[in-house]
Amino acid sequence: MYTLLSGLYKYMFRKDEYCVLILGLDNAGKTTFLEQSKTRFNKNYKAMSFSKITTTVGLNIGTVDVGQARLMFWDLGGQEELQSLWDKRRWSRAKPWVASPSLCWPTSRMLRLACPSPTSRRRSATAPPRSADETA
Numbered sequence: 001m002y003t004l005l006s007g008l009y010k011y012m013f014r015k016d017e018y019c020v021l022i023l024g025l026d027n028a029g030k031t032t033f034l035e036q037s038k039t040r041f042n043k044n045y046k047a048m049s050f051s052k053i054t055t056t057v058g059l060n061i062g063t064v065d066v067g068q069a070r071l072m073f074w075d076l077g078g079q080e081e082l083q084s085l086w087d088k089r090r091w092s093r094a095k096p097w098v099a100s101p102s103l104c105w106p107t108s109r110m111l112r113l114a115c116p117s118p119t120s121r122r123r124s125a126t127a128p129p130r131s132a133d134e135t136a
């Protein structure tokens, strides 16, 4: 009986999960975007002061819950030495959605774009490539 109720509870309250990769040049505002998103959408998240956000060395991971969706953001450092991490083959399993730096400010519309349809329990959203180079 416990298993049945527990399964029902999980089924009713589980969220669709999406993986979102944020790429952009250094100082584009990727980490600020992630912090703002967490502050805006995660109720008990204590906002980090802008002045404490420093350049990302490696990767930041943050989770944001929006309605029935759970967005897991990967914020990659944009410095030149780290740009080798952008090779999309490294992320092919995740099929990430790539945000343009110019979109890096949290709006609910952008987050809705990141989670188009809650049809599966764990999936990634993929934006169309911006140039022919990216399709190679």
Ligand SMILES: Nc1nc2c(ncn2[C@@H]2O[C@H](COP(=O)(O)OP(=O)(O)OP(=O)(O)O)[C@@H](O)[C@H]2O)c(=O)[nH]1
Pocket: 024, 025, 026, 027, 028, 029, 030, 031, 032, 033, 050, 053, 054, 055, 056, 057, 076, 077, 078, 079, 104, 105
């Ligand atoms: N005016 C303005 N400044 C911003 C905005 N977003 C970020 N910044 C500032 O830009 C600087 C760099 O922001 P970050 O979020 O660290 O940039 P980043 O893209 O994560 O940089 P890397 O980690 O080096 O790749 C910080 O001083 C931010 O306060 C914005 O929308 N408007």
Ligand SMILES: [Mg+2]
Pocket: 030, 031, 032, 054, 055, 056, 075, 076, 077, 078
């Ligand atoms: Mg950063």
